[in-house]
Amino acid sequence: MKKSMFKVLSVVLCFALLFGGAVSTSAEGSVEISRIHCTVNGDTATQRGISWFTNVETDTVVEIYSLGLINVTDALTIETECKEWDGNYMHKADISGLTAGVTYTYRIGDGEVWESGTFTTDNGDNIVNFVAVADIQASSLENFEVGQATINAAFEKMPFADFYVNLGDFTNDSTNEEWDYYAEAMDGINAAQTIIPVAGNHDSNSGWFDAMFALDTTESVQTNNGVNYSFDYGNVHVAVVNTNDMIAISNAQLTWLENDMNSTDKDWKIVFMHKSPYSLGKDIKWPDACYLQESLAAVCDETNVDLVMSGHDHMYVRTKPLNDNKVVDQEDGTTYILAGTAGSKRYEFRKFILDNYFSQEILDVAVSQANGEYFANGNLDNLDETNKGGVFNTVTVVDGVLHIESYVVGDESGETKMIDELTIVKATGENTATFTGENVQKSNIADMAGSLASLAKYALGTWLPMFLRTLPDLLTEYAATGTF
């Protein structure tokens, strides 16, 4: 309760920092600030990264306040960067020296025009709450506002989340126009949260993702098409994987993930990534996403990852706990969740997928937000039109219990309805780190060649027979629906 009270106080005082003079849209030639993000950047108890854009070149000024009133900027280490990016100016600030378990307010700008926000550092206890959304992938303000409404509903359900993860495809084409719409819809949300950004294939246009967020990319295999990084929050270790790397995932990044997961002694291990290995949507039929069933899943098996959350196919899917692509006891397996889309672009089930690309035995719950169909009791012939809407997920970890709830915000009703929930229980204090040292993997020519060879072997030996087997059904659906 005390934490909540401080957070509310700081949010209120955050606005006082603006002195009524903060202008984000002003006369031609004046400074406009947008695309604000506060991200994890190393130690979640003591560090953060803040990024924003301006329309003209300005100084990069950051002030940090404890409890909204006490200027603690001089006690911190803040490294700033500003560079031109596609006609605008990108600003980044890496902040370290923060105190654990404190709600801070910040204001960023050029020293005269400001915008403000808040974040709370990890207090190190074994209680972690977060929101997960995916695939807003909008091109218009109207469609970004669907995602905005979904995320607002998520924070109504979990108002004191420690962070929220966006599982990729923030925009459709990563253009200035789309990021401006995104900012108009999302700046208010992002200024009040720490965000965990995941690179989607639609965000990877010429380095846009790396430009947009102030992340610690020390261990990133590459940065052109997204980044990979990891962090601890309470008793949870999180690895963010870049599934735009070498079509889906390179051997170097798989090695990074294996080392990363073996380097933690935290009780819980979670992976966030964009492409999904298990889905009933149109994108699982291609070898890049499907390859994750073999490559990434093997690492999750070996390193005892508890939960993988992803996006890319715009629907909700949850597997049973898996090891070696087979259902196992909960404590021995990894649960995979395709987190649904928070936006308005939604996919229907491709029914030829089931029992061809994976056995229906591994599937627990699936919901198509496009037409309301859902998977239950081994069949896809179920329909509930209240499933049409934006989906969000809330995750709570308390010691040895991880609880996930997934909701749809109905298009027609505007009401929030639970579509799935799951509780995972495990013994705590049993995990030990088995990897120590540097984990910087190089994406060089040898790795690229080896990664392509691995993917080609999978594509020819495993994927192609599946694809050919389903091709008649695929073509039949294409003729009927026009969707390939």
Ligand SMILES: [Fe+2]
């Ligand atoms: Fe995608």
